[in-house]
Amino acid sequence: MSKENISILVVGKPNSGKSGFFGQLYNRLEYAEEGNFAKLLKTPENKIALDKVTSRYAEGKALEHTPVGDYDKIELSIHADQKSLKLIYPDYGGEQINHLVENRRLGNNWYSAIQNSNEWILFIRLSDLNKSYDPIQKFTKIVQSGEQKSKDEIEEKLPSDQAYYIELIQMLLFYKEIGFTSQISNLELIVTLTCWDEIENKEEKKPNELLKEHLPLFYEFLIQNWVKTSLKVIGISSQGRSLDKNNGDEEYLFEEEGFIINSNGEKNNDLTSILKIVLDEN
Ligand SMILES: Nc1nc2c(ncn2[C@@H]2O[C@H](COP(=O)(O)OP(=O)(O)OP(=O)(O)O)[C@@H](O)[C@H]2O)c(=O)[nH]1
Ligand SMILES: [Mg+2]
Incomplete structure (x- = not known):
């Protein structure tokens, strides 16, 4: 793929760390340190969501869930290694992603974001797997509500995390009009x-290795369908550590927190180095 005019779409379920990532990355780009890999090209038009992240972190507090329909689209224009990149996140709270998988429906904004992107970043929070589709929890709810359902009917409504992510990628590819005729x-x-x-x-x-361990079927799906050089698996912690939603940690310095783990497992404290990975430069 030509590495000019890169437009990256960031996708992730609710609670997967999207807002935190954009907020922290924006801070690093805006107040770029000397050695940082990337800089901000222009101030984003819509900064409300980003400023909210900064003010929560300034108090040392965990972030609140992004309310559905609260924001339009967050777009960061970035300059890295003499190239322009655009990072796009259609932010309506991660429910939009659940909606896509559950109902196979997509809003117009999402449609154009998918069409216009040529690179995708998919956020997966391993520690959150199985929570939203916990079979025991759902079964308990059905029993409590007194609904009469057969075992098959119940299981039908329980997509596993693996099925969820496979379906999600398939849906995104469908809207991008990319088939599986070749890798x-x-x-x-x-x-x-x-x-x-x-x-x-x-x-x-x-x-x-962690992705394979936690989501083996999804991992297999990816390596079967993507050319090796076009698929990467990395790690990120934009917040750096856990915070509480109510009790702020006065010692928390958001400017110094956060790191990236590249596909070789190497740690980098420069959050903007994610763009190095995008540009295949490490
Ligand atoms: N431990 C830890 N917690 C994080 C990290 N990033 C975000 N969080 C917390 O995880 C929760 C979800 O993070 P968000 O960034 O709000 O996730 P989101 O994907 O925007 O979620 P929605 O708005 O619900 O779609 C928040 O309470 C954050 O404070 C991280 O790197 N480490
Ligand atoms: Mg959010």
Whole structure:
């Protein structure tokens, strides 16, 4: 793929760390330090969501869920290694992504964001897997509500995380009008394991090994359908560590927190180095 005019679409379920990532990346780009890999090209038109992140982190507090329909689209125009990149996040709260998988429907804004993108970043928070589709929880709810359903009917409504992500990618590819006749090489996919700080038993493991361990079917789906060089798996922790929603941590310095783990498992404290990965420069 030509690495000019890169337009990256960031996609992730609710609670996967999207707002935190954009807020922290924006801060690093805006107040770029000397050695940082990338800089902000222009101030984004819509900064409300980004400023909200900064003010929560300034108080040392965890972020609130992005209300559905609260924002339009966040777009960061970036300059990195003499190239222009655009990072796009159609932010309506991650429910829009659930909506796409559950109803196979997509709003117009999403449609054009998918059409105009030539690179995707998919956020997956491993520590959050199975929560929204926890079979026991759903079964308990059905029993409590007194609904009479057969076992098959119940199981039908329980897409596993693996099925969810496969379906999501298939839906996005459908709207991008890319088929499976040959392995995909013209659309780069960066699977990003978010909130890396809270992943357990990760010592010595590379991001792709963790993805394979936690979502083996989805991993297999990806490596079968993507050309090796167009698929990357990395890790990120934009917040750096856990915070509480109500009790602010006075010692938390958001300017110094956050890191990236590249596909070789190497850590970099410069959050803007994610763009180095996008540009295939590490
Ligand atoms: N431990 C840890 N927590 C994080 C990190 N990034 C975000 N969080 C927390 O995880 C929760 C979800 O993060 P958000 O960035 O709001 O996630 P989102 O994808 O925007 O979620 P929606 O707005 O619901 O779609 C918040 O409480 C954050 O404070 C991280 O790197 N590490
Ligand atoms: Mg959000």
